[in-house]
Amino acid sequence: MSDVFAAASGEKSARLELRGICKSYPAVVANDGIDLRVMPGEIHAVLGENGAGKSTLMKIIYGVVKPDAGEILWHGAPIDVASPAHARELGIGMVFQHFSLFETLSVAENVALVLPGKPGLDEVAERIGTVSERYGLAVDPRALVHSLSIGERQRVEIIRCLLQDLQMLIMDEPTSVLTPQAAARLFETLRQVASEGCSILYISHKLDEIKALCHRATVLRAGKVSGTCDPQRETTSGMARLMIGRDLPKCNHPEAAGDGEARLIVDGLSLASENPFGTDLSEIRLVVRSGEILGIAGISGNGQQELLAALSGERATQDAGVISLCGRAAGRLGAAARRRLGLCFIPEERQGRAAIPSMSLIDNALLTAHGQRMVAAGMLRADVMRDFARRCIDDFDVKCAGPDAEAKSLSGGNLQKFIVGREVMQQPKVLVVSQPTWGVDVGSAVSIRQSLIDLRNAGTAVLVISEDLEELFEVCDRIAVIANGRLSQAKRATETDVEEIGVWMSGLWPARVAGPANAHADESVHAT
Amino acid sequence: MQLRLEPRALQSRAMRYASPVIAAALTLVMGFILFAALGKNPLAAFHAFFIAPINSINGVAELFLKASPLVLIAIGLAVGFRSNIWNIGAEGQLTVGAIAAGWVALNPAFADSPLLLAGMIVAGAVGGMAWAAVPAFLRTRFNANEILVSLMLTYVAQLLVNYLVFGPWRDPQGFNTPQSPLFADAALFPILIENTRLNASVLLTLVAVAVGWVFLNKSFLGYKTRVVGLSSAAARYAGFSEKRTVWIGMLAGGAAAGLAGVGEVAGPLGQLFPTISPGYGFTAIIVAFVGRLDPVGIVFAGLLMSLLYLGGDSAQISMGLPAAAASLFQGALLFFLLGADVLVNYRVRVIRAGPVARRSFSA
Numbered sequence: 001m002s003d004v005f006a007a008a009s010g011e012k013s014a015r016l017e018l019r020g021i022c023k024s025y026p027a028v029v030a031n032d033g034i035d036l037r038v039m040p041g042e043i044h045a046v047l048g049e050n051g052a053g054k055s056t057l058m059k060i061i062y063g064v065v066k067p068d069a070g071e072i073l074w075h076g077a078p079i080d081v082a083s084p085a086h087a088r089e090l091g092i093g094m095v096f097q098h099f100s101l102f103e104t105l106s107v108a109e110n111v112a113l114v115l116p117g118k119p120g121l122d123e124v125a126e127r128i129g130t131v132s133e134r135y136g137l138a139v140d141p142r143a144l145v146h147s148l149s150i151g152e153r154q155r156v157e158i159i160r161c162l163l164q165d166l167q168m169l170i171m172d173e174p175t176s177v178l179t180p181q182a183a184a185r186l187f188e189t190l191r192q193v194a195s196e197g198c199s200i201l202y203i204s205h206k207l208d209e210i211k212a213l214c215h216r217a218t219v220l221r222a223g224k225v226s227g228t229c230d231p232q233r234e235t236t237s238g239m240a241r242l243m244i245g246r247d248l249p250k251c252n253h254p255e256a257a258g259d260g261e262a263r264l265i266v267d268g269l270s271l272a273s274e275n276p277f278g279t280d281l282s283e284i285r286l287v288v289r290s291g292e293i294l295g296i297a298g299i300s301g302n303g304q305q306e307l308l309a310a311l312s313g314e315r316a317t318q319d320a321g322v323i324s325l326c327g328r329a330a331g332r333l334g335a336a337a338r339r340r341l342g343l344c345f346i347p348e349e350r351q352g353r354a355a356i357p358s359m360s361l362i363d364n365a366l367l368t369a370h371g372q373r374m375v376a377a378g379m380l381r382a383d384v385m386r387d388f389a390r391r392c393i394d395d396f397d398v399k400c401a402g403p404d405a406e407a408k409s410l411s412g413g414n415l416q417k418f419i420v421g422r423e424v425m426q427q428p429k430v431l432v433v434s435q436p437t438w439g440v441d442v443g444s445a446v447s448i449r450q451s452l453i454d455l456r457n458a459g460t461a462v463l464v465i466s467e468d469l470e471e472l473f474e475v476c477d478r479i480a481v482i483a484n485g486r487l488s489q490a491k492r493a494t495e496t497d498v499e500e501i502g503v504w505m506s507g508l509w510p511a512r513v514a515g516p517a518n519a520h521a522d523e524s525v526h527a528t
Numbered sequence: 529m530q531l532r533l534e535p536r537a538l539q540s541r542a543m544r545y546a547s548p549v550i551a552a553a554l555t556l557v558m559g560f561i562l563f564a565a566l567g568k569n570p571l572a573a574f575h576a577f578f579i580a581p582i583n584s585i586n587g588v589a590e591l592f593l594k595a596s597p598l599v600l601i602a603i604g605l606a607v608g609f610r611s612n613i614w615n616i617g618a619e620g621q622l623t624v625g626a627i628a629a630g631w632v633a634l635n636p637a638f639a640d641s642p643l644l645l646a647g648m649i650v651a652g653a654v655g656g657m658a659w660a661a662v663p664a665f666l667r668t669r670f671n672a673n674e675i676l677v678s679l680m681l682t683y684v685a686q687l688l689v690n691y692l693v694f695g696p697w698r699d700p701q702g703f704n705t706p707q708s709p710l711f712a713d714a715a716l717f718p719i720l721i722e723n724t725r726l727n728a729s730v731l732l733t734l735v736a737v738a739v740g741w742v743f744l745n746k747s748f749l750g751y752k753t754r755v756v757g758l759s760s761a762a763a764r765y766a767g768f769s770e771k772r773t774v775w776i777g778m779l780a781g782g783a784a785a786g787l788a789g790v791g792e793v794a795g796p797l798g799q800l801f802p803t804i805s806p807g808y809g810f811t812a813i814i815v816a817f818v819g820r821l822d823p824v825g826i827v828f829a830g831l832l833m834s835l836l837y838l839g840g841d842s843a844q845i846s847m848g849l850p851a852a853a854a855s856l857f858q859g860a861l862l863f864f865l866l867g868a869d870v871l872v873n874y875r876v877r878v879i880r881a882g883p884v885a886r887r888s889f890s891a
Contacts, residue, residue: 336767353761
């Protein structure tokens with residue numbers, strides 16, 4: 001297929017070619033002899049699990065990181081990309097997963113910062129208008145960035161690249177922050193950009209997207225190229241095998257047992273965010289029953305952090321009755337008191353919040369599981385702690401040097417398995433989990449999801465907050481959506497689908513159905 | 529070419545224990561060069577520094593006498609430092625502890641009590657804690673920086689003791705010298721080894737070492753304070769109170785410093801003076817860190833620091849070494865100790881222009 005592109009553009013050589021790129025960090029070889037060829041006008045996927053080396057490779061191309069060995073050829077000539085500024089001079093643009101925009105500046109000001117020369121703001125605004133019309137990227141040049149949605153911010157980043165003489169656009173996991181509908185619109189834009197001759201490097205681990213968008217795929221596994229393929233012809237399971245080295249495992253998810261007692265009830269929680277750019281919560285209502293998993297979908301930054309802090313007790317609410325836990329008003333209780341009532345919580349930040357990097361796994365077990373007879377008369381019981389940590393490592397298949405290994409020596413996936421294990425082993429009455437498998441390899445993700453389902457089967461009320469819709473549909477019995485600090489009603493997972501939840505994620509959902517915990521919330525929600 | 533420090537993925541356990549030995553060897557090498565350059569016999573200088581101070585029973589007793597308050601205070605401070613509570617005012621807490629003990633010792637109402645010394649110990653600890661409670665309160669209530677508050681209170685404590693020994697507590701038989709009356713024998717720690725100044729206050733230090741070790745390594749409360757120090761997000765997640773940790777950290781340092789103050793006035797001094805401590809409260813900060821905030825390490829660090837001080841004096845007297853040279857030698861040892869520590873945790877990487885980087889791009 002790449003020959004077609006070469007012929008169409010009249011160029012014989014690849015636009016970008018990498019030969020034998022190597023890069024190692026103290027503990028890990030991120031890239032080990034990687035070859036890559038990208039033709040003009042080609043949308044080329046770089047596919048791999050988290051930790052496979054995709055991000056390092058892109059940083060090398062964009063001049064952020066220097067390779068230890070290997071060659072970069074640009075239009076057939078060897079070059080050394082000295083810095084991102086140099087990369088932009090060459091015509092390489094990159095949209096990072098985490099945006100690099102100044103929140104307190106306007107769109108035009110942010111764009112003007114990277115343009116060569118010193119163009120006036122009016123001129124920049126006009127050029128933004130032209131580009132956004134041509135590619136269907138609606139954005140107001142005068143708006144301040146902090147007032148923009150995530151999708152709009154991404155558009156600003158793309159426009160910023162397109163305003164230069166762009167020959168190659170690198171997109172790093174662009175859809176992780178988008179609703180399915182917004183992702184579809186992004187694909188339209190990318191196809192149009194590519195059809196004008198610009199090459200696109202598309203980084204992702206989502207197989208469906210790559211099948212829908214890309215002309216060619218290079219698959220990375222553990223820092224090496226494990227294969228290249230034509231995603232239009234290759235099956236998703238074939239690509240999955242290249243990516244993880246075996247077949248994609250599946251969760252075993254039996255039907256929910258039925259109506260258990262309501263363990264976690266949130267009734268009209270409104271809370272102003274502590275962060276000036278955070279999201280205020282407004283009239284959140286939800287019920288999680290024993291023996292079910294409630295999922296909350298939503299694009300990050302829509303109030304998830306604030307909701308989690310209020311649920312975990314890291315932030316107390318004014319009115320105690322707003323949150324009740326196993327029949328007790330818990331709104332004003334701190335995190336330790338809520339744990340004593342039977343709540344366990346797994347936040348999305350592992351290092352430094354759910355675990356302490358420089359402490360051993362034994363000491364990290366103590367962090368939340370001290371109620372498991374680990375403390376007697378104020379003194380630590382080393383044998384009980386060690387035994388707990390060892391069981392957690394064995395039962396949850398945590399790959400590590402042993403219970404004395406420091407948390408920072410574990411990979412993200414293994415540490416997450418340890419943390420999930422630590423909370424699950426306490427047999428909580430209520431478990432609140434945020435992004436349970438974020439940044440976790442596929443095999444570990446399945447085992448983490450399975451342990452959530454097993455816990456539900458044992459009668460725990462589980463609340464999962466995730467950006468990953470596939471994950472939510474895999475584990476949840478009911479799904480609700482959070483948008484702009486408001487929560488939709490929950491729908492049975494079997495009665496809804498990705499498209500409907502996707503629409504809800506942009507803040508549009510129908511009026512609530514009257515129910516026990518949301519009887520007085522009959523307004524329809526129109527969030528932007 | 530560029531030098532860069534990179535964190536080591538794995539720290540060598542053997543090197544962790546060997547690093548003080550390596551540091552000591554390097555100090556000797558540097559000292560050899562230093563003393564030779566000054567025209568002194570290096571071996572004689574080493575002898576004056578390390579052997580002469582402790583080749584008599586009296587010398588050993590002085591070594592322990594000086595090390596005792598350093599170790600005691602350092603252990604108290606380590607509790608706070610492990611949870612990132614920076615009590616820099618131990619010197620002032622020591623002074624107030626000494627004042628409180630002095631008040632008990634000089635009060636005629638307690639003169640005949642069999643519990644006089646015990647009362648002084650309690651008063652000293654309470655006094656030190658009270659002085660440390662001020663920065664703790666201001667930190668937890670108004671988020672005032674405890675470094676500044678505790679440090680500034682040191683000067684307040686100094687002025688307070690000045691006021692007392694120049695004013696109301698001045699010895700009527702003291703020919704106007706600014707000092708309190710001598711304490712009665714019952715208000716002094718008993719001497720442990722005859723004809724030396726080593727007294728029973730070192731037993732307080734030994735108890736503190738044991739209690740500190742159990743608290744820091746074996747108790748749940750000690751674990752909680754460590755978690756708060758390592759990551760406040762993790763502490764909030766686990767529900768460990770940051771305020772309580774501030775109080776524990778400050779009060780532990782204050783109590784230890786107050787006890788050290790009692791050890792001074794009820795030990796070698798025997799009365800209150802304007803200068804109660806030759807800077808023990810500040811030196812103990814160094815001792816705490818050289819001892820890696822671990823009670824056992826602190827014991828060794830305290831003995832080393834004590835030896836360096838005695839050795840510095842001895843070298844000045846017997847060799848005619850300038851005071852600056854003695855300080856330089858002491859500083860070098862600390863430098864090498866901390867430097868070796870850095871290299872246990874980090875490695876130096878030399879970054880040379882590689883084959884890729886050499887091919888520069890011309891636009």
